[in-house]
Amino acid sequence: MTAAVAAAGVLLAVQASVPAQASSSSRFTLDSDPILFVHGYNGDAGNWNTMADRFRADGWPSSHLRQWTYDSRQSNTVTAQQLSTEVDRLLAATGATGVDIVSHSMGGLSSRYYLKNLDGTSKADAWVSLGGPNHGTDTANSCFDVSCTEMRTGSSFLTALNSGDETPGSPRYATWWSPCDTVINPDSSVSLSGAVNTRTACLSHMGLLTDATVYAQTRDMINR
Template identity: 75%
Template sequence: MRIPYRTVGTLAAGALATLTVQAPVAGAQPAAAAPHPIVFVHGWNSSGSAWDTMAARFAADGWPASHLDTWTYNTGQSNATTASQLAQEINRVLAATGATKVDVVTHSMGGLSSRYYTKNLGGDSKVDAWVSLGGPNHGTDTAYFCGGASCTEMRPGSSFLTALNSGDETPGVSRYATWWSPCDSVINPDSSVALSGATNTRTACLSHSDLRTDATVYSQVKSFVG
């Protein structure tokens, strides 16, 4: 049976319309990749709960709960010991999320163990962005008023800091950034925080603890790790 020419034309037009709908849209963008998991490392005499405000902000801005690790550790032990435990924690987070790298956001003494990890334990291959909020990266006078291995290591001129700061202060392929406040009474001198090779930012007049909760600092940290 012959199919009328008009019918053939209708079928052809329909097929063309189908092909046109299925064709890629010019300029279409691929789905956005999931952000790196963030491992938060608190400071001396603190715990993972210190990050509740910042972690909640990251969650509100699209980070999945599985990608926000507010880790807790024993702050009295040597920062080298903490660095080894941090290595295990980061490996756990990578395995759980399927990510290839993490971002590390630290407060105060948390910057020391995480720097030890990136410098001495191969962490630079697993950390994309590293953040220090009020870190005693070159020591602080207030560490003379506390005891234990970790406090001794935070004192200016300690053997731990001398080794940590020898050579390249920001080694490997990781991106480094620090934030310091002129009103931080815990880190003395203020210049202790900044690292050679890092993006170093002076904040408004904030207390040591406020560095974790200030909205402006959060926005800047999010832009850096994002």
């Protein structure tokens, strides 16, 4: 064995012993935004327990993870106004200048209203919709709360929300939809023009909240 070959072997052995470094998007840094989680119809803050725990495991402090509960029977316009207050509280508590909004199901509608109509685009860096009825769902035809009727395809609320630019301002928008989600029909309702729209594996509507792959993709999208 020549000296050069031996040296090369030593170098390869050293390189192999160095552990792979996690990508910057997979860990909390000083530049990471606080996250506001917005549940869907008939949900609550507990819906986010699995995802929030995963963010904590990746370094996010609890102070930067706001699992918010609101009255999901009220109009999404009312919820959007309350969401605006929650964003301001989270920014004040953390000293951050921007927030990431991660929504599930109907939570995507109030948060989109906030971005479009309540100056939310100036405070949000990223917005995520997991199984959101962004263009309506036929399952809303069987419920009659104000918020639920707003989820119906062709409702005046959705018509106004989707008019013009569906992803206004500077925030990064992303949606995830499952071909096995029986709550959002049709599947195409979730995707938005101007967003990064991702098809998941065969997941249930609630499974979008606990799937490890969806979590990792969400984390890396918002933490760029």
